[in-house]
Amino acid sequence: MPATTGAASPSIETRASWVIAVTAVVILSVSFGAPLLVVVALRPIAEDLGGIRSIPALASSLAYFGAGAGGMLMGWLAGRTSTRLVALIGGAMVGCGLLLASGGAAWQLVTGFGLLVGLFGNGALFPPMMTYVSLWFDRRRGTALALVSSGQYVAGALWPSIFERAIAAYGWQRVMLGYGFIAAAIILPLAALVLRPAPKPPAGSVAAPGPVAGAKVLGLPSNLALGLLAFASFLCCIPMAMPAAHLVAFCGDIGITGARGAAMLSVLLTAAFVARQFWGWVADRIGGLNTVIAGNLCQAVGMAAFLTTQDEAGLFFIAAAFGLGFSGIVPAYVLAVRDLFPAAEAAWRVPALLFLSLSGMAAGAWLAGFLYDRFGNYAVAWEVGIACNLAALALLATLALRRRPALLAAA
Numbered sequence: 001m002p003a004t005t006g007a008a009s010p011s012i013e014t015r016a017s018w019v020i021a022v023t024a025v026v027i028l029s030v031s032f033g034a035p036l037l038v039v040v041a042l043r044p045i046a047e048d049l050g051g052i053r054s055i056p057a058l059a060s061s062l063a064y065f066g067a068g069a070g071g072m073l074m075g076w077l078a079g080r081t082s083t084r085l086v087a088l089i090g091g092a093m094v095g096c097g098l099l100l101a102s103g104g105a106a107w108q109l110v111t112g113f114g115l116l117v118g119l120f121g122n123g124a125l126f127p128p129m130m131t132y133v134s135l136w137f138d139r140r141r142g143t144a145l146a147l148v149s150s151g152q153y154v155a156g157a158l159w160p161s162i163f164e165r166a167i168a169a170y171g172w173q174r175v176m177l178g179y180g181f182i183a184a185a186i187i188l189p190l191a192a193l194v195l196r197p198a199p200k201p202p203a204g205s206v207a208a209p210g211p212v213a214g215a216k217v218l219g220l221p222s223n224l225a226l227g228l229l230a231f232a233s234f235l236c237c238i239p240m241a242m243p244a245a246h247l248v249a250f251c252g253d254i255g256i257t258g259a260r261g262a263a264m265l266s267v268l269l270t271a272a273f274v275a276r277q278f279w280g281w282v283a284d285r286i287g288g289l290n291t292v293i294a295g296n297l298c299q300a301v302g303m304a305a306f307l308t309t310q311d312e313a314g315l316f317f318i319a320a321a322f323g324l325g326f327s328g329i330v331p332a333y334v335l336a337v338r339d340l341f342p343a344a345e346a347a348w349r350v351p352a353l354l355f356l357s358l359s360g361m362a363a364g365a366w367l368a369g370f371l372y373d374r375f376g377n378y379a380v381a382w383e384v385g386i387a388c389n390l391a392a393l394a395l396l397a398t399l400a401l402r403r404r405p406a407l408l409a410a411a
Contacts, residue, residue, distance in 0.1 A: 012199045017136040021144050023194040024129045027087065028151025030186045031094050031125050033159040034117045035063040037179060038109075040163040040262055041172035042249045048104065053249065055106050057369025060245050061362035062114030063122065068358030070123015075351035078128040084195040090124030091187030097121055098180030102173045125187075126152075126358075127351040130334050134346060135198035141338060142288070145331040146280025153276065153327065156269025160248070164262035217340050218402040225340065226349055228399060230356035233333050235392035236296050237360030238367065239303045239385030240326050242378075244268065245365035247319065250378050254310045264319050271323030279328020288336030289403070291328055293396050298325030300389040306382050330357055364388075 038045065038060040045056040078086040097116025101109045130148060137144040166175045217225035243250075247268065251261030283291040302322035309315060337349050368381040 012136065012138050013140065014199075017144070019194065020136050021133050021148055023190055024133050024148045025151045025154060027091070027125060027187050027190055028129065028148065029154035029158065030183050031090065031122050032152035032155040033163075033179065034094055034098055034121070034183060035060055035113065036155060036159050037098075037163055037172070037176055038063070038113065039245055039265070040160050040248055040258075041167050041175075042246070043252055043258070044167065044172050045109070049106055049109075052373065054366070054369045054373050056109065057245065057366050059101070059109045059113040061364075061366035062110060063118040063362075064241065064358045064365065065362035066114045066118020066120075067122035067126055068355035068362070070119035070121075071127025071351040071354050071358070072348070074120075074124040075128045075131060075347055078132070079347040082195075082197065083128055083132040084191055086124045086128050087191035087195055088188060090121050091184055091191055093117070093124065094121035094187065095180040095184030098176050098183065102177040102180070104173050127354040130331075130354065131346050131350045132195075132198060134334065134338055134350070135343075140284060142283035142291075142331070142335045143277070143280040145334050146276045146283065146328065149331040149334070150273045150276040150327070153269045153273035153323075156244070157266050157273055160262040160265045160269075161259070164248075164258055168258075218399055220402070222341065225399070226337070226352065228395060229333065229336060229340075230353045232292075232392045232395040232399070233330075233353060233357040234360035234363075235388045235395070236292075236299065236329060237357045238364035238388040239299060239382075240329065241361035241364030242368040242381055242385045243303075243306060243319070243322060246368045246372070246378060246381070249372075251312075251315070253377070256312050256315075260312065264316055267316055268319040268323040271320040272327035275324040276327040276331065280331060283328065283332050283335050288332045288334070288339050289396070289400055291332035292336060293393065293400060295326060295329040295332060296389060296393050296396060299329065300386060300393065302326065303382060303386045303389060307379060330354075333357060 038056050042053060042056045042060075046053045049055050074086050074090070093116045097112040097118075097120075099112075100116060101112030103112075130145060133144055133148045134141055163175060163179075166178075170178075216222065220228070244265070247265045248258060248261035251264060252258060256264075279291060279295060282294070286294075299322070302318065302325045305318045305321065306315075309318070333353055334350055337353055338346060341349050364385065367384065368378060371381040371384065372378055374380075
């Protein structure tokens with residue numbers, strides 16, 4: 001649970017904290033537009049590659065997986081150099097990755113998104129940025145993390161309809177090339193001009209105390225506790241990625257136009273952005289772990305709802321409900337790590353957890369494409385996603401039940 005804050009306690013939060021948070025949102029809303037290009041253009045890319053959807057789905061998956069793996073490497077680098085330098089590398093790599101992927105060959109698509117956009121691009125931007133922003137806040141850390149992590153949903157609300165129209169007019173390769181230049185032109189100046197070292201917590205601030213290094217977490221060895229929490233995040237991010245990565249293609253399969261499918265994806269991600277701010281407010285009051293459980297319950301209901309209809313109006317409603325439900329999960333995991341582990345360990349524990357989270361999203365995006373190629377529809381993929389979600393809930397409930405005995409033992 002979050003620490004109780006007194007009115008007289010000094011705080012590290014200032015106006016500059018929110019400037020940093022908003023800058024991070026802008027950077028991530030641009031960088032996460034890159035993987036959405038594959039989502040919106042999945043069908044035309046697959047047609048150009050012989051009709052196999054698993055190839056563009058793999059590129060989308062590797063973008064997430066690379067972001068998670070790169071987060072550990074770039075988080076380590078940011079801790080030894082600066083977040084500004086790492087963000088500059090990330091912005092340049094997103095642009096280079098889109099340039100390579102626009103060549104059109106399968107290997108260019110997979111390498112461009114997996115290695116450059118993912119590993120060295122968003123890997124240098126998302127996990128290190130979450131850790132970095134958390135160091136600027138103590139009283140409203142959950143709200144700030146929710147805001148920053150919603151950058152990908154700002155991207156989802158903004159870019160899909162624009163991409164769909166641009167792809168229809170110019171083709172996916174030209175759009176991918178052009179967006180690479182746009183991304184670099186926005187991210188690089190912002191990183192260079194705004195990002196600077198995080199403040200040190202003043203003596204007696206609410207950010208100063210925290211768990212002791214080496215102490216047990218939830219009654220478990222600290223690394224085991226992190227491993228179980230991270231595995232739960234892997235499981236729950238599998239179903240999280242399935243509708244987001246395949247909604248436009250799913251709509252096309254059941255006779256809904258690409259424009260309406262892109263609009264539906266925007267509705268899903270807009271709802272996620274709006275709700276994420278609510279989930280951040282909730283997390284500041286009930287703690288990260290409890291918020292993760294609540295978000296997973298809502299996500300499971302939303303996934304089940306995708307099996308109930310293929311009606312366009314119904315799917316718009318379900319897409320919005322799904323976005324409202326799942327949007328608080330990832331920032332709540334980050335807050336849980338900050339709640340349960342020492343602040344000095346955040347630079348590697350947060351990227352390690354996000355590696356598993358993003359790997360789950362990568363697995364979900366690819367698995368849905370694989371199951372579609374095997375069964376010819378998405379129903380089996382939704383069912384597998386629900387099973388993963390229930391498994392995550394069981395593990396999280398087990399960890400939550402250990403909280404009270406652990407607190408009593410520490411008393």
